Structures are given as C-alpha cells and as structure tokens.
Amino acid sequence: MLIVFNQMISLFLLMLTGYLANRFGVIDKTFESKVSRFIVNISLPATILNAVTGSDMAHDQEMLPIFIAAASIFLVAHVVCHFIQKIICWNPTYELMLNYSNLGFMGIPIISTIYGGEYVLHVSIFMMTFNLSLFSYGVYLLSRDDAKNRHFSVKKLLSPGILSAFLAIGIYLLDIHLPQHAVSLFSTVGATTTPLAMIVIGSTLAGVRFSTVFTDRELYLFSFLKLLVLPVITFLVLRFFIRDRTLLEISTILSGCPIAGNVSMLCMEYNRDVTLVSRGICISTLLSMISIPIVAALVAVL
Template sequence: MIEQMFVLFILMAIGIICRKTGLMNDAVSKGMSGIVVNIASPAFIISAGINKDEVVSNKQLLACILAAFFIYWGLILIAVVLPYILKIKKKYYGTYRVMTIFSNIGFMGFPIVSATYGSVGLLYAAFFQFPFNLLIYTYGVSAMKNGANEEDSGSFSWKNIINVGVISVFISIIFYLGRIHVAKPIEDVVTSISGLTVPMSMMVIGYALGGMKIKDLMSDFKLLLFAALKLLVIPVIGVFILKIFIKDPILLGVCFVMIATPVGSMTAMLAQYYGGDEETASRGVALTTLLSVVTIPLVGAVCL
C-alpha cells in the first residue's frame, strides 16, 4: 500500500507541475474530470465484472453489501455528533457532516483498491458506489442546506442517483454473476479505457492542490482536528470493529480504504450550490487529500 500511495503521490505531483507550467488550466482539468467520471471510471468498474480469473461467492458479495450498509450508517451517526465535538458554528454543521460521511472513493478509493487488491477488491468497492450516490443526493443535500437559505436552489432528482457510475456498477454485477462472455476486442477496449482512471484522476487532484497555499491549509486548527479524526481516529476504530465481523482480508482492506480516503470533491460542489461553507469544504478536500498520502499507508500498516 505504501508503494501504491507513493505512485499516486507522484501522479498528483505531476498534476501540480502541469498547473505551475501552464500545461493544464481550469478547462483542461474540467475536461479530464469529465472523462474520468463519465468514461474511464465506469470502464474501471465494468472491467472488474468481466474479469474471469477471480471468483467471489454470493456469500462474500452479501457480506460486502452489509458492510457498506453498516459503514455508512456508522458514518452518519458520527457526523451527527462531530460538529458538537469540534464546536463548529451551527450554520456550518452541514458542511462538516457531509465531509465526514462522503470520502473520495471514486478518484482515490478505486485506484488504491485496484492497485492493492486487484479485480476482486474493485468488485467489492463497486458496491459502495450506489449508497454513496443515494445518500449524497438525499442526506448530503439536506445536511448542506442546514443553516443556509431555505429556498430550494435545486430539487431531488433520480437522475442524480441513477447516473453513469451506478449504471456501470449494475452492469459489472450482471456480467460477473451471469458469467457473461465478452468478446476479446471489447474486453481489451474496456481495459484500455479503464487504465486512464488512475493517472488522470490523480493529476486532476494534483492540479486542484496546486492552487492551494499550504500555509492557509495548516492555519485552521479546527480543520486540522477534523482531518485527524477523519483520517486517523475513524479509520482505526472502524477497522477494529469490522475485524470482529469480517474475516475476508480483501473485503476488510477494501472497507478500510473506503473509510480512510480523504474528503470527496463533491462536498465542495454541494457547499457551493446549497449554501454551505464552500471555503471550508474546499480546504477540507485539499488538506485531507494531502495528508492521506501519509495516513492511509500508516493506518493500514497498523490496523490490517
């Protein structure tokens, strides 16, 4: 895992360099994000379902679904009390709650899982995609509106939940459980496109980090305390609890990555759209992403 985080760190550094040298700008970064979200990452997920080398039993898949369910409920409970512990202003409760629950499972979680645990791990990780999307467009939106203008600036839509990411999860599961044969050229195309996910997503994250000042990130004591809870305390406690119930080392490792990844970039977007603390959300994404390069392998070495 340390080796894989080092690779991801180098890719993020390339993104920072591209920003500083002008090889990437906001338009290029946005375009790359669109490719990752709508093309590369779905192919990444589908590739796990068409892999015929590894077999996961129905019992193991059920265990994964149950693990995802209880992890998200646990994070919601933690998110309810965390703002009180940090003594955050009431109007920003929602921002911290959303940052607590929703991690960067797509841009960082999937690449780490794929590199560390292979196609079986990626199949497990895909099961976290649906509850993530379901919750972020229901609980996430509701929480972010807390203390903000109550005028609805956007409405709930099933289109936000049943999106290309969730559809790719269903396709992957259908291909896997049905053992559906895929022609070799099609499989090669999916595999090739999925290979774009890791480098492009890490470069986009690096580009975003390149626009942040380290001094500003390190000057917010409450945000630093939040980062410590998010990246160290919650993953350590979470893994020790999960160890009691999960004996499959790959599933346990995937659950750890899903918990230990930094704040998801979607939190900043929701904060901007629904009147949350956009500045804190953006800094929270940047700070936890930067620190996760160290905390993920560190906590993994201690807990797994």
C-alpha cells in the same frame, strides 16, 4: 509496508505533475472541468465495469458477506459523521470525504500485497458498493442545498456512474461473459481514472497556499477521525457479525484509506469546495503513510 510508501510516492508524483503543469500554464481551469467530467461520466464507469469483467469472479456464498461488509463501512461512517455534526457544524463535503476512500489506487495494491492477489476481488466488490453509494447518496448530499435542485428527483441519480454500477452487479449475478474487446476497453479506459484524477487534483492545488493545508487544525482533526478513529470503530462493529477474519481485517484497512480522488471530481461537477477536498486529499494521503501501517498492525494482533 514498502508497498504503502511506494503507492504514496506514486500518488504524490501524479499530483505534483498536475501542480507543475498548472503553474507553467500547460493546463487551466477549463482543462480541470473538462477532464473531471470525463472521469465522472466515462472513465470511472469503465473502472466499475472492469471490476466484474476484468477478473474471474467466483459465484459462491462468500460474495454476500463482502457486499454486507462494504455497506456496513458506509453506514458506520455515516453514523460517526452524524454524531460529529452535533458537535462540529461540518458541511456535506466533510461527510463525503469521510465516507469515501481511495480504494482503487490505495486499497487494491495494499490488500493484494498483504493478503495476496486473490483478495483483489474483495476490493472490487467494495469499489462497486462504494461507487453505487457515491453516485446516489453522494450526489444527494451535494445537491440537496442547491436552490435549483431543491426538488430532488430520482432521475438525477441515473448518472453513468450509478448505471454502470447496476450494470456491473447484473453482469456478476447473471455470470455474463463479455467479448474480449469490451473487456479490454473497460480495462484501458478505466486505467486512466487514477492518473487523470490525481493530475486534476494537483492542478487545483496550484491555487492553494500550502500553509493553509498544513496549518488547518480542522483538517488534522478530520484526518485523525478518518484514518484512525473510523477504522477502529469499523473493526469493533463488524467483528460482531463477520466471522471471516480476513474479510474483517480487509474491511478495517479499507475504511482507513485516504480520501478518494473521485470525491474531488464530483465536487467539481456540483460546484462545491474543490479546494477543501484537494487539501483534504493531500494531508490525508500524507498522514496515511503512517496510519495505514498502524491500522494494519493493529488488526493483525487484535
């Protein structure tokens, strides 16, 4: 599982770059805010569109089970979080962190290494489904308690992220082939999402005491639930209606990836606790160096 550790190291180096840049005064809160808006409104939509324009997607019956599996992971996480809420009064940010995993930077290289490059398509469809959910249900979670947004409007869901997800699905279903310049644009701009997101996350960590990251028992409990318990529950649930063994294993591994950096960007957009998310990303990414190989080994033998 050398690829897992290599990806973790790359992730932390990007975060470290942002952390040091903030410490030395190269970037500040204004930079964080501006770049997070760029990511949420421009580079992330480009990533979503690149998922369907940057690869040769086969139009066959195999695609529907992938969409179903991706939606099922979200539903399983939602149900798990619902039961946890009855025991622990977690705020909506925790549900967001539990539901959305780092599929782009972690999921794609891990799945392509374990199962082969042809399965990157599966992860791309998961990314489309998750981003559609993030910019709809995720936005709802972050805005429902805001007095200014108490009267929730469907128009709030029509963000560049969700519009690009609908557009991507349309491109896929209609088998539309865009000009090479457009494909190149989506690929190039979309490629900036991960490094920029990690740099901003690292910058926000500059204002966090690391003692609060590694001594927060609640974050350890959360990481245990997200990285180990959730994948096991996902596997046990999906095995009843997903016959494709490889798809079942991929779904399980993806559900156990660490918190997505885009959660931090969205929380910054809606003035939520970005520090909590950054700490959660930090510790879940570190612990996933151990948990992902464990999950991958478990699904291979169960």
